[in-house]
Ligand SMILES: CC(=O)N[C@H]1[C@@H](OP(=O)(O)OP(=O)(O)OC[C@H]2O[C@@H](n3ccc(=O)[nH]c3=O)[C@H](O)[C@@H]2O)O[C@H](CO)[C@@H](O)[C@@H]1O
């Protein structure tokens with residue numbers, strides 16, 4: 001049992017600068033993409049999160065040598081991969097394990113893998129991955145706890161995604177870079193993580209054109225060479241910290257970010273009444289005493305990210321008036337709402353929307369983080385609540401944050417971690433950032 005808990009006390013205005021780490025979602029794609037290289041790759045900025053440790057395990061199983069050096073860079077040697085069987089347990093331990101299909105299929109002709117795990121907030125189909133890979137020549141055989149994808153020869157195809165999918169776009173791109181001939185990905189996701197993956201592949205010698213638009217063209221190449229590459233900053237962590245300025249009435253700068261990745265978030269926070277200033281690689285949010293309620297619908301990039309609706313919901317609970325959050329990407333992604341209501345919030349779920357009657361005081365409570373962004377949401381709510389908030393489900397938060405406590409403490413947040421046997425009501429340790 002993971003008995004760690006995060007504790008949050010009532011906070012005054014948070015002030016200071018948070019240096020934003022590398023993106024979890026991009027790192028997961030880039031790490032798999034390195035399997036396509038024919039020599040060593042160095043990735044900079046990969047966070048030491050739970051999902052990364054799972055990939056390290058997968059790497060050991062298949063012969064993908066990975067090592068973090070003293071400066072934090074990941075040295076990866078894909079030349080000794082001898083196996084393309086991904087353990088079902090490890091596959092299901094995080095969401096993006098399916099990238100190993102796209103990354104290994106051209107080289108091995110067959111990939112055996114378990115079903116994807118990840119945050120469990122609703123049904124998360126992979127039909128578009130299957131459709132795209134089938135179009136490239138793959139065959140799927142499904143078993144109870146795993147499936148086998150095989151292809152004698154991957155061949156370029158013209159693929160239209162029926163729904164915009166970031167993971168599906170990346171997976172198809174990985175499979176297509178060494179396929180024979182030309183591939184079009186239409187109605188492709190435009191997320192920064194798609195562009196980041198294309199940039200890495202192109203630096204390795206791939207021919208991927210148009211990533212970041214809705215049509216991506218890929219000309220297959222036989223070889224890819226190793227490079228040194230830096231992962232993009234985590235726009236989702238950055239967005240949540242901008243919101244922390246709003247909920248505590250402080251001034252928070254997020255540094256080492258790409259402001260263009262957060263345009264929808266910035267627009268929404270300005271509409272609510274925060275003052276936002278963008279530098280070249282930083283954004284500062286100034287909280288204000290009178291913020292306005294709002295309506296927001298999530299959408300695929302460049303829309304307002306589904307991964308930011310939870311921290312935004314925490315902020316909206318503290319703004320008097322009626323706000324409405326609608327999650328169009330994952331219409332049932334509201335596990336955090338029950339927890340917020342336990343803290344005194346007044347939120348009602350109606351179909352795919354959360355109706356927030358804001359301005360109710362929050363009080364500290366024992367709450368559970370069911371996924372990584374729910375965790376961020378509860379930390380923000382805890383800062384605004386009267387009394388101590390105790391958050392369990394820390395393992396979910398650690399899927400996305402290498403050091404959530406350290407980041408919050410950098411701006412003065414009264415947040416700490418406890419580790420112990422909750423079952424017996426005893427804590428073995430009470431220390432900062434127990435791992
Ligand atoms: C590891 C990673 O990068 N995770 C992110 C990624 O997840 P992930 O890549 O899994 O999400 P997708 O972009 O694929 O999902 C977008 C939408 O497409 C639907 N869909 C997706 C694939 C498919 O085959 N069929 C289908 O119907 C999904 O149900 C969802 O409604 O993007 C999500 C949406 O921005 C984020 O919340 C996740 O943090």
Ligand SMILES: C=C(OP(=O)(O)O)C(=O)O
Pocket residue numbers: 024025094095096117118119120307372373400
């Ligand atoms: C949903 C998320 O992650 P994953 O897709 O890895 O479950 C997330 O990062 O918010």
